[in-house]
Amino acid sequence: MSLIDAHGRRINYLRLSVTDRCNLRCSYCMPAQGVKLLPQDRVLSYEELLRVAKQAVAVGIEKIRVTGGEPLVRKGIVPFLKRLALIPGLEELVLTTNGTLLQGMARELKDAGVQRLNISLDSLSPVTFAKITRGGDLKAALAGLEAAERAGFPPHKINVVLMRGVNDHEILDFVRLTLERPYAVRFIEYMPTCQAADWRSLCIPGSEVLERIAERFLIEKLERNERSGPAKNFRVKGAVGSLGVITPMTGHFCDACNRLRVTATGVAKGCLLSGAGVDLGPLLASGDDASLRDGIRRIVHDKPGRHRFDEEAGVVAPFVMAGIGG
Ligand SMILES: Nc1nc2c(ncn2[C@@H]2O[C@H](COP(=O)(O)OP(=O)(O)OP(=O)(O)O)[C@@H](O)[C@H]2O)c(=O)[nH]1
Ligand SMILES: C[S@@+](CC[C@H](N)C(=O)[O-])C[C@H]1O[C@@H](n2cnc3c(N)ncnc32)[C@H](O)[C@@H]1O
Ligand code: SF4
Ligand code: SF4
Numbered sequence: 001m002s003l004i005d006a007h008g009r010r011i012n013y014l015r016l017s018v019t020d021r022c023n024l025r026c027s028y029c030m031p032a033q034g035v036k037l038l039p040q041d042r043v044l045s046y047e048e049l050l051r052v053a054k055q056a057v058a059v060g061i062e063k064i065r066v067t068g069g070e071p072l073v074r075k076g077i078v079p080f081l082k083r084l085a086l087i088p089g090l091e092e093l094v095l096t097t098n099g100t101l102l103q104g105m106a107r108e109l110k111d112a113g114v115q116r117l118n119i120s121l122d123s124l125s126p127v128t129f130a131k132i133t134r135g136g137d138l139k140a141a142l143a144g145l146e147a148a149e150r151a152g153f154p155p156h157k158i159n160v161v162l163m164r165g166v167n168d169h170e171i172l173d174f175v176r177l178t179l180e181r182p183y184a185v186r187f188i189e190y191m192p193t194c195q196a197a198d199w200r201s202l203c204i205p206g207s208e209v210l211e212r213i214a215e216r217f218l219i220e221k222l223e224r225n226e227r228s229g230p231a232k233n234f235r236v237k238g239a240v241g242s243l244g245v246i247t248p249m250t251g252h253f254c255d256a257c258n259r260l261r262v263t264a265t266g267v268a269k270g271c272l273l274s275g276a277g278v279d280l281g282p283l284l285a286s287g288d289d290a291s292l293r294d295g296i297r298r299i300v301h302d303k304p305g306r307h308r309f310d311e312e313a314g315v316v317a318p319f320v321m322a323g324i325g326g
Contacts, residue, residue, distance in 0.1 A: 002058035005303040009257055016053060017264045017325030018077065019043060019069040024098050025123040025134035028124070028161050028202075029321045031092040032134075044266045046080045047185035048284050052262055054087055056291045061260070063092035065118075067325035069264065078108050085113025092187070094118065094324060098158075100136065102144030102291050111309075117148055118157040122172065123167045124207065128318075131165060156181035162187050162209065163202045175213055178241030185204065186244040191273070191309065196316040208247030213243065218264030230256075248273070254306035263324050266291045268296065272324060 003011040018036050022030075041324035053064055064084065071077055085093045091114055099119040109117075121141055123129040129138040145156065162168050175186045187209045192204075195299075213219060222233040222242060230253040231244035247253070254271075261269040266284060267277040283295045297321070 001058070001060045003260075003300045004048075005300050008301070009255075010060075011258055011260050011300045011301070012060060013065070013258045013260070013301065014053070014061045014063070014078035015054050015065045015067055015259060015261045015325050016049060017067050017069065017079070017262065017323075018049060018071050019074040020230070020264050020320075020323045021073050022068060022070040022098070022322050023100060024070065024136045025097075026120075026161075027132055027134065027166075028163060028190055028194070031318075031320070035322070037321050038265060043264045044284075045049070046083075047078070048266065049085055049262075050087075051284060052266070052280060052296075053084055053090075054259070055289055057089045058289075059293050059296055061088065063091060063094070064115055065094045065096060066114075067096045069322045069325075070098055070101070071095060072097055072105055076097075078112050081109065081112040081124045085124065092116075096120070097144075098133075098136070099144035099148075100140040104148045106148040106153070110151045112152060115154075117153055118159060119145060119148075120146070120159045120161070122168055122176070123175055125170065127167060128167055128170070129198065132163075134274075143316075155184065157184045157186060159188050160185060160244075161190055162204045163190050164204050166202070166247070168204055168209075171209060171212055172216055175217060175236060175243055176257055178243050178324065179236060179239045181241050183241040184231075185232065185241065186233075186246050188246040189249045191248055191321075193319055193321050198203055199245050203248040203249055207250065210234070221244070239325060248307070249309075252306055257303075259281055260296070261324060262304070267297045269324065270299050273307035273309040274304050274324075275319075276302075276304075281320050 005011055033244040093113055094116045095114050096118040122132045126138040129136055160174055178185055190203045217236045219234040219236055222235055231246045233242050236241045266280040269277040269278050278299050283292045
């Protein structure tokens with residue numbers, strides 16, 4: 001069974017957001033005044049999330065990434081992941097996290113069947129980390145990273161959202177990290193989801209990041225593989241880890257997009273950067289799995305060919321990434 005959209009792309013990857021809540025307040029993800037949290041009864045129950053996941057797998061999804069908000073703050077997440085991992089036909093169960101709660105949870109996540117972690121870590125300096133996350137503790141994030149390594153997870157992908165004048169002075173520090181550690185560090189272009197007035201100057205093109213790295217290090221391009229995702233990957237000669245750029249703004253990767261998203265309230269979205277979405281609530285309420293499968297197929301069919309975010313920046317309503325899951 002496979003899910004093909006109207007542009008001929010095979011959609012086999014579902015990003016499932018389990019909560020809009022988070023223990024951090026990253027400046028690129030949430031507005032300074034914070035966000036109004038969803039009432040708990042608007043968030044899909046674990047039973048509902050499992051139904052969505054099962055029916056998505058039944059029509060062709062092979063990989064599920066659990067995200068949020070911060071997925072590890074939701075109570076009962078581990079038993080939920082355990083059940084998710086058992087869905088017949090699901091080949092890959094992975095999770096994106098800010099890492100701060102991993103120290104106490106890494107081992108049970110591994111035992112639950114989570115295969116890999118992508119960890120957001122935007123600074124290696126406690127002061128800058130606290131500034132970006134509005135109060136987060138770098139020590140907790142680093143302890144989480146290490147706990148997950150000890151628990152036996154394969155080398156993590158580390159996501160760094162770069163912002164000019166905020167953390168771009170650390171680009172080379174992150175590159176140096178890849179010399180000794182097997183991480184895949186990915187520098188992500190800041191997307192103006194909250195539409196900060198200065199977003200154009202905050203966003204650093206991936207090409208500039210690579211130029212700045214190449215001034216100091218000899219880097220070689222890595223062949224794309226199944227695990228590349230949207231990143232273009234490189235390695236410093238002799239390094240154990242790799243580095244990459246994710247360029248949603250200056251070099252979109254929509255032609256190869258294989259993703260479908262479901263928000264914590266059960267809105268299915270064909271595209272991260274489009275305001276469009278379909279509420280799966282009525283289909284879930286009907287109890288009819290065949291209609292749910294049809295709904296998922298319809299959303300995939302109608303998936304936009306590419307985003308037009310830059311052009312539309314003035315008209316698309318700003319959104320909080322934590323509400324969708326990145
Ligand atoms: N515009 C756009 N940005 C994306 C998309 N997928 C991921 N990104 C960006 O890349 C970041 C990293 O995503 P991750 O959650 O680590 O997932 P990934 O890189 O897709 O992970 P893999 O499953 O390992 O390929 C996201 O937070 C977004 O900023 C996408 O489909 N469209
Ligand atoms: C919304 S978070 C959810 C998972 C988890 N809380 C975390 O931070 O990894 C998922 C991803 O979205 C990315 N993200 C959020 N806002 C972004 C923005 N404005 N531009 C680029 N990436 C963004 C984060 O870097 C993170 O990797
Ligand atoms: S990026 Fe992740 S950790 Fe940061 S505020 Fe958003 S949801 Fe929370
Ligand atoms: S912007 Fe939309 S179409 Fe493009 S890669 Fe992201 S989700 Fe896919």
